Amino acid sequence: MIRSALMFSSVAWTLAIGAAEPQTSGHPLTMADVLAASTAQDWRVIDPENTLYMELESGRVIIELAPGFAPQLVANIKALVRAGFFNGLAIMRSQDNYVVQWGDAESRRPLGQAKAQVTAEFARSAQGLNFTALPDPDVYAPQTGFVDGFPAARDAASGQAWLTHCYGMVGAGRDDAPDSGNGTELYTVIGNAPRHLDRNVVLVGRIVQGVELLSVMPRGKEAMGFYGEEEARAPIRSVRVAADVPEAQRTVLEALRTDTATFKALVESRRNRREKWFVNPAGHIEVCNVPLPVRAAATGR
Amino acid sequence: MIRSALMFSSVAWTLAIGAAEPQTSGHPLTMADVLAASTAQDWRVIDPENTLYMELESGRVIIELAPGFAPQLVANIKALVRAGFFNGLAIMRSQDNYVVQWGDAESRRPLGQAKAQVTAEFARSAQGLNFTALPDPDVYAPQTGFVDGFPAARDAASGQAWLTHCYGMVGAGRDDAPDSGNGTELYTVIGNAPRHLDRNVVLVGRIVQGVELLSVMPRGKEAMGFYGEEEARAPIRSVRVAADVPEAQRTVLEALRTDTATFKALVESRRNRREKWFVNPAGHIEVCNVPLPVRAAATGR
Numbered sequence: 345m346i347r348s349a350l351m352f353s354s355v356a357w358t359l360a361i362g363a364a365e366p367q368t369s370g371h372p373l374t375m376a377d378v379l380a381a382s383t384a385q386d387w388r389v390i391d392p393e394n395t396l397y398m399e400l401e402s403g404r405v406i407i408e409l410a411p412g413f414a415p416q417l418v419a420n421i422k423a424l425v426r427a428g429f430f431n432g433l434a435i436m437r438s439q440d441n442y443v444v445q446w447g448d449a450e451s452r453r454p455l456g457q458a459k460a461q462v463t464a465e466f467a468r469s470a471q472g473l474n475f476t477a478l479p480d481p482d483v484y485a486p487q488t489g490f491v492d493g494f495p496a497a498r499d500a501a502s503g504q505a506w507l508t509h510c511y512g513m514v515g516a517g518r519d520d521a522p523d524s525g526n527g528t529e530l531y532t533v534i535g536n537a538p539r540h541l542d543r544n545v546v547l548v549g550r551i552v553q554g555v556e557l558l559s560v561m562p563r564g565k566e567a568m569g570f571y572g573e574e575e576a577r578a579p580i581r582s583v584r585v586a587a588d589v590p591e592a593q594r595t596v597l598e599a600l601r602t603d604t605a606t607f608k609a610l611v612e613s614r615r616n617r618r619e620k621w622f623v624n625p626a627g628h629i630e631v632c633n634v635p636l637p638v639r640a641a642a643t644g645r
Numbered sequence: 646m647i648r649s650a651l652m653f654s655s656v657a658w659t660l661a662i663g664a665a666e667p668q669t670s671g672h673p674l675t676m677a678d679v680l681a682a683s684t685a686q687d688w689r690v691i692d693p694e695n696t697l698y699m700e701l702e703s704g705r706v707i708i709e710l711a712p713g714f715a716p717q718l719v720a721n722i723k724a725l726v727r728a729g730f731f732n733g734l735a736i737m738r739s740q741d742n743y744v745v746q747w748g749d750a751e752s753r754r755p756l757g758q759a760k761a762q763v764t765a766e767f768a769r770s771a772q773g774l775n776f777t778a779l780p781d782p783d784v785y786a787p788q789t790g791f792v793d794g795f796p797a798a799r800d801a802a803s804g805q806a807w808l809t810h811c812y813g814m815v816g817a818g819r820d821d822a823p824d825s826g827n828g829t830e831l832y833t834v835i836g837n838a839p840r841h842l843d844r845n846v847v848l849v850g851r852i853v854q855g856v857e858l859l860s861v862m863p864r865g866k867e868a869m870g871f872y873g874e875e876e877a878r879a880p881i882r883s884v885r886v887a888a889d890v891p892e893a894q895r896t897v898l899e900a901l902r903t904d905t906a907t908f909k910a911l912v913e914s915r916r917n918r919r920e921k922w923f924v925n926p927a928g929h930i931e932v933c934n935v936p937l938p939v940r941a942a943a944t945g946r
Contacts, residue, residue, distance in 0.1 A: 536836075617841060635837075
């Protein structure tokens with residue numbers, strides 16, 4: 345551990361002020377090295393007030409919401425969740441290399457306090473965001489990076505920022521009208537990042553645990569992966585806000601902060617893989633290939 | 646159909662010689678328009694001599710091999726297949742957002758005529774390739790595009806070209822030694838394109854039908870998604886070269902050629918989505934987001 349900590353400090357120093365030590369002073373860091381050397385300050389507990397638990401027969405899917413990017417839609421989703429809207433609904437769509445979708449496919453349930461239309465929060469002002477930029481360019485946006493643990497993009501020309509469609513990101517399905525995405529149908533990405541959806545549909549958060557329970561759902565046989573009448577749909581037992589769940593039943597998670605030297609070291613460890621298996625380190629990384637580590641929070645850590 | 650054909654001709658013309666007609670002369674094309682207007686010459690029958698059928702209990706997975714990029718490894722795999730090497734083996738690994746892998750996990754089977762080591766074909770000369778370049782830049786490579794139906798990259802400085810790790814691409818797992826990838830363990834990408842694997846492991850082809858039978862495999866509980874002793878592994882009934890299968894049992898497929906005006910129109914239809922649902926066309930596309938259409942070949946088409 346001491347050895348890891350020393351190596352890590354060396355690289356953090358390098359990132360902060362330049363190559364003060366020659367790289368040959370120690371072997372370059374792998375992600376495992378970076379995480380082993382991380383300190384408590386590198387992690388944040390995920391806020392239970394902005395966390396959803398979706399209970400399936402196969403287990404719990406945990407979603408961290410992003411009110412910083414979609415405040416109105418997140419509020420609408422929480423209103424739906426707190427009214428028990430999703431309880432007893434089902435997964436309705438599983439399209440290979442694209443999305444799994446769930447909720448009220450037929451729009452039959454009453455909305456209660458929630459709104460039927462929500463102004464589409466496709467982007468927001470980039471001002472005031474704690475944006476950690478990636479050093480590499482991006483195919484779809486002028487710049488990509490991370491904000492409070494979410495993959496994001498920004499455009500200096502327009503002054504706008506938005507979340508990006510990476511694996512495990514959660515969005516609100518909509519009809520043709522942009523404001524029709526009210527949160528009654530949600531999806532997650534289970535394939536190659538469909539970045540062409542950025543700013544076309546509102547992202548509301550990301551799955552921080554249990555995405556593999558959704559990604560293995562049998563693909564639907566109808567158009568766009570929707571399940572037909574005769575196909576079995578995985579039921580949703582309940583969706584709850586974590587803050588409403590008795591503490592003993594919660595899954596308390598910590599996410600690696602994305603505004604730290606540790607996170608920059610992690611990005612570098614993935615831009616140039618140092619594990620001995622690699623022959624040709626890539627020298628670059630795309631925003632959706634950067635891991636966003638999450639771990640169980642332990643007392644006294 | 647006539648309407649589609651006319652619209653398509655207009656765009657093909659535009660792509661070929663510039664904007665001869667104002668775009669407002671007709672609405673821009675969707676991919677469905679482009680495919681509806683394609684002619685027989687836009688398609689090629691996939692060569693049964695370079696096609697593998699992997700029979701699972703859930704159905705047939707069809708792989709088109711890429712001898713143009715990995716001639717020695719493809720030859721080795723075909724030697725293994727023709728010796729019945731894979732028959733009765735199983736899927737051994739399913740790692741979420743990464744790969745599903747199959748073959749001889751314990752390296753117990755005799756190799757017969759096949760080689761134990763194959764010089765790693767990470768890249769080849771770009772000379773002589775029928776390379777259709779994408780108009781957009783790439784995060785990982787100087788240029789990306791398509792060669793004979795496969796996603797690829799090239800570097801003018803080094804004169805090299807290589808296949809890219811997109812969803813559904815098939816590669817040969819290896820140990821630390823680059824020449825240890827001999828084809829006895831194969832994998833396919835089932836998540837966001839792990840492009841950092843490019844030129845680190847040899848790609849040998851892509852799945853042209855049935856990738857969804859692999860992508861839904863339950864994720865393995867061991868490290869890197871390997872199945873543990875107690876976990877059920879999906880058995881492989883057989884792997885055969887299509888040319889060795891009686892004609893009546895073959896699945897004859899056609900792939901859209903990637904060196905045509907039709908394919909360029911398809912790329913453009915995906916760079917800027919014209920379906921009315923889209924509010925903000927992306928204006929760009931990443932190599933792994935370009936669809937590579939495949940269809941059943943029909944007599945008289």
